[in-house]
Amino acid sequence: MSESRFDTEDFRIPVTVLTGFLGSGKTTLLNYWVKQPEMANCAVLINEFGAVGLDHHLVEKLDDNVVMLESGCVCCTVQGDLVNALRDLFMRAMRREIKPFQRVLIETTGLADPGPVLFTLRNDPFFAQRYRFDGTVTVVDVCHITRQLNQQYEAVKQVALADLLVLTKSDIADFGVLPEVENLLQRINPMAPRHIAIKGELSPAVLEQNGPFGSGSQRSTQEIRKWLQGAIAELGLASPMKPATPTVSPLIANAPVASAHSDIDAFCLRYTKPIPTARFLDGLRMVQMRYPERLLRFKAILWLEEQDTPVVVHGVHDQLYPIMNLPAWPNGEPASELVFIMKQTDRQEVEEMLQEEFFPKYPRFQYE
Numbered sequence: 001m002s003e004s005r006f007d008t009e010d011f012r013i014p015v016t017v018l019t020g021f022l023g024s025g026k027t028t029l030l031n032y033w034v035k036q037p038e039m040a041n042c043a044v045l046i047n048e049f050g051a052v053g054l055d056h057h058l059v060e061k062l063d064d065n066v067v068m069l070e071s072g073c074v075c076c077t078v079q080g081d082l083v084n085a086l087r088d089l090f091m092r093a094m095r096r097e098i099k100p101f102q103r104v105l106i107e108t109t110g111l112a113d114p115g116p117v118l119f120t121l122r123n124d125p126f127f128a129q130r131y132r133f134d135g136t137v138t139v140v141d142v143c144h145i146t147r148q149l150n151q152q153y154e155a156v157k158q159v160a161l162a163d164l165l166v167l168t169k170s171d172i173a174d175f176g177v178l179p180e181v182e183n184l185l186q187r188i189n190p191m192a193p194r195h196i197a198i199k200g201e202l203s204p205a206v207l208e209q210n211g212p213f214g215s216g217s218q219r220s221t222q223e224i225r226k227w228l229q230g231a232i233a234e235l236g237l238a239s240p241m242k243p244a245t246p247t248v249s250p251l252i253a254n255a256p257v258a259s260a261h262s263d264i265d266a267f268c269l270r271y272t273k274p275i276p277t278a279r280f281l282d283g284l285r286m287v288q289m290r291y292p293e294r295l296l297r298f299k300a301i302l303w304l305e306e307q308d309t310p311v312v313v314h315g316v317h318d319q320l321y322p323i324m325n326l327p328a329w330p331n332g333e334p335a336s337e338l339v340f341i342m343k344q345t346d347r348q349e350v351e352e353m354l355q356e357e358f359f360p361k362y363p364r365f366q367y368e
């Protein structure tokens with residue numbers, strides 16, 4: 001009896017993990033991808049670090065098929081949520097509550113160690129029957145990756161476990177930086193193909209070349225650890241932080257510790273009256289200047305005095321990106337929400353500094 005197509009083809013839904021350090025350009029790439037015709041039948045799961053998420057307001061087009069995994073990082077606290085969300089999506093599509101989807105993209109937090117996420121995706125029985133892991137895409141910010149690889153172990157892991165590397169922001173990088181970064185990436189992960197995306201523009205066709213079961217996913221845990229240890233020693237990259245309590249390496253752990261990013265804090269400041277633009281810019285510049293290393297990421301939806309529509313602002317370390325306007329308030333009511341992701345920082349200090357700058361109690365001294 002001849003083998004039928006159904007015996008050989010894998011009809012499970014491919015799941016791609018989109019990772020990359022804070023502010024590297026994951027949402028920008030996702031936004032570009034979901035607008036492409038070949039991605040019309042795609043569901044998206046977004047996980048953000050900390051209790052406050054803004055990204056789901058910034059991903060356009062897909063509505064019902066965008067799921068937000070809140071309160072925590074998918075590699076630490078919300079793995080159960082990830083599987084539940086995938087199960088829920090599947091059941092909702094079966095019940096025709098949402099349109100059927102043929103691919104899933106999971107955008108992890110910028111601090112996620114993809115190791116435990118991949119573990120969950122491969123080992124959950126429900127997942128394994130309906131979905132197949134289709135590789136990890138790691139977004140790399142050319143301007144900041146060298147510093148991130150030196151300081152943050154999460155960044156090293158994200159690059160090392162990638163099946164595909166997408167290099168962003170080469171349009172604003174200094175001359176000579178791109179080849180240096182390419183060289184570094186080649187040494188950490190020589191197997192992953194590299195693609196350049198400017199402001200997210202990269203054909204989603206690269207995903208077809210990525211999966212199924214990309215290069216990284218076929219490597220054994222031991223192989224990856226050995227290779228990573230070699231790269232860390234040779235290139236002087238950031239090594240794992242010493243956890244407060246002894247734990248298994250997240251690469252092989254079934255249930256990784258919730259405190260993996262314990263020196264990093266995400267907090268949101270909310271203002272319900274409009275901020276004068278110049279005051280906002282001064283205040284933010286002050287925070288950026290005071291904490292150039294500790295401020296890992298800043299993003300905000302702003303109610304600015306001079307603007308009729310909400311404004312979106314992004315920052316990575318001391319770099320600030322051009323503002324964008326949103327057509328309407330995501331929650332219906334005008335308010336500013338500023339999200340800071342910082343390392344070893346007193347959030348009250350930042351809050352007081354900004355309060356004083358945005359809404360000073362006393363008018364400033366004016367020179368004649």
Ligand SMILES: Nc1nc2c(ncn2[C@@H]2O[C@H](COP(=O)(O)OP(=O)(O)OP(=O)(O)O)[C@@H](O)[C@H]2O)c(=O)[nH]1
Pocket residue numbers: 020021022023024025026027028029055109110168169170171172197198199200297299313314315321322
């Ligand atoms: N000039 C330039 N800016 C870019 C590029 N890619 C992304 N950006 C900008 O970088 C900023 C951060 O991009 P996001 O897509 O929000 O980054 P992210 O990785 O989703 O951030 P987190 O979710 O906080 O980790 C935004 O202002 C983007 O417009 C690029 O290739 N060139």
